[in-house]
Amino acid sequence: MILPPMAPFASSRAGRLAGLAGALCVLLTGSLASAQGIDAGDLAKEGYKLPGGFEPVLHLRTFYYDQVDLAGKPSEAWALGGWAGVRSPWWGDLFQLGIVGYASLKLYGPLDKDGTKLLAPGQESIVVLGEVFGAVRLLGQTATAGRQLIDRPFIDPHDVRMVPATFEAYTVKGSVDTMSYTGGYITKKKNRESENFVWMSEIAGGTGEHKGLVYAGGTWNFARNGYVRMDEQYGVDTFNTFYVDGKVPIAIDDKTALTLAAQYYPQTSVGAQQIGSFSTYGLGLQAVIANGPVTAQLSFAQTGKGYDTQSPFGDHVSYLASQMLDFNTAGERAWGLRVRVSFATLGAPGLTALVQHNAGSQRVNSTNGSALPNRGETDFRADYLFGKGTGLEGLVATLRYAVMTQDGSPQSQKNLRAILNYEVKF
Numbered sequence: 001m002i003l004p005p006m007a008p009f010a011s012s013r014a015g016r017l018a019g020l021a022g023a024l025c026v027l028l029t030g031s032l033a034s035a036q037g038i039d040a041g042d043l044a045k046e047g048y049k050l051p052g053g054f055e056p057v058l059h060l061r062t063f064y065y066d067q068v069d070l071a072g073k074p075s076e077a078w079a080l081g082g083w084a085g086v087r088s089p090w091w092g093d094l095f096q097l098g099i100v101g102y103a104s105l106k107l108y109g110p111l112d113k114d115g116t117k118l119l120a121p122g123q124e125s126i127v128v129l130g131e132v133f134g135a136v137r138l139l140g141q142t143a144t145a146g147r148q149l150i151d152r153p154f155i156d157p158h159d160v161r162m163v164p165a166t167f168e169a170y171t172v173k174g175s176v177d178t179m180s181y182t183g184g185y186i187t188k189k190k191n192r193e194s195e196n197f198v199w200m201s202e203i204a205g206g207t208g209e210h211k212g213l214v215y216a217g218g219t220w221n222f223a224r225n226g227y228v229r230m231d232e233q234y235g236v237d238t239f240n241t242f243y244v245d246g247k248v249p250i251a252i253d254d255k256t257a258l259t260l261a262a263q264y265y266p267q268t269s270v271g272a273q274q275i276g277s278f279s280t281y282g283l284g285l286q287a288v289i290a291n292g293p294v295t296a297q298l299s300f301a302q303t304g305k306g307y308d309t310q311s312p313f314g315d316h317v318s319y320l321a322s323q324m325l326d327f328n329t330a331g332e333r334a335w336g337l338r339v340r341v342s343f344a345t346l347g348a349p350g351l352t353a354l355v356q357h358n359a360g361s362q363r364v365n366s367t368n369g370s371a372l373p374n375r376g377e378t379d380f381r382a383d384y385l386f387g388k389g390t391g392l393e394g395l396v397a398t399l400r401y402a403v404m405t406q407d408g409s410p411q412s413q414k415n416l417r418a419i420l421n422y423e424v425k426f
Helices: 011-027
Strands: 055-068 075-088 095-108 126-138 141-148 165-176 181-191 198-201 213-223 224-236 239-253 256-269 281-290 296-302 333-342 351-361 375-385 396-406 412-425
Touching: 055 095, 075 126, 213 239
Parallel strands: none
Antiparallel strands: 055 075, 055 412, 075 095, 095 126, 126 141, 141 165, 165 181, 181 198, 181 213, 213 224, 224 239, 239 256, 256 281, 281 296, 296 333, 333 351, 351 375, 375 396, 396 412
């Protein structure tokens, strides 16, 4: 087991962070952030509408990021931005349009501390038209074409920096009773730190002919917080991922609930194998018990020895995915424990906090089978939602700190993030 030391930040850094925090609180006030943009769908019944019935969206975000990696290399930046756009009503209950622009504007970012992914390479600001879509709704199905958000296992907005990832795609979605389904063809993705949409094969690491990705997925919700989900994702000439997971809730008493979960995702190179020939898998098991304000989670993950599991199109779905590490190296066997506390019934409504520790071992280099060092990560997170009547109603403040250690490394890797979110309610 790896237990990282919690060395404090230098006093100069602490002073700078305190100043930044004060500035952030002045910059942002408002209401709870809930999404990364807009989707094709019904407009809110209440709220302000622009002429023509268009629904506006405006979300402000500011983000400070500070990291020193295992080799001692720093990465630091502070950005202000978010997104703004409009969504049309359903014309004739058939057609809808949507458009959203995203921005991450540099407030602070020395060139010798590049690499935070808050900004584009070279610590450049980001301004991009991230969503431009048209949708058709017919017989309970919604078909969408253009730049849009997609949220499936391994293909998602990856919204952990200033602006989310979006996709150029042709998609369809619908539902029947307790079943929901979606699918489509994705040509390109815009990474979170970029203004450019790039072919999916290139995003995966391929260097051959440009190719897209075909996907299909469905979810059966058989109970509250109980479901089975399956996805098939075929990256043409790169690799294929099949994903299945499920959760089963078990009520113990009026205050206590147990949820058991499992996931499995084999991955195999296909076609021209632009990123090489490989076959691997990921497996996860999880138990979550909630009692009043406290939730405890125990997780296990195993990666096949053939290759690292791949997640170039979004967040890694492993139960052990952490602030810095995904614990997805070939052969890696990892476990993790997380405890989350809601202080709503403890005298501090709006405040939640969590701590988790994950550790991975038995890692191997998939090329030659040689052993790789064991590693571990400890994360701390606190979120505070300012409530009604506070003067900062709805403002969400997030502070995250993580320490990662690796056997044989001369120092630990430390990562600090301070974030404020504000979604304007019209």
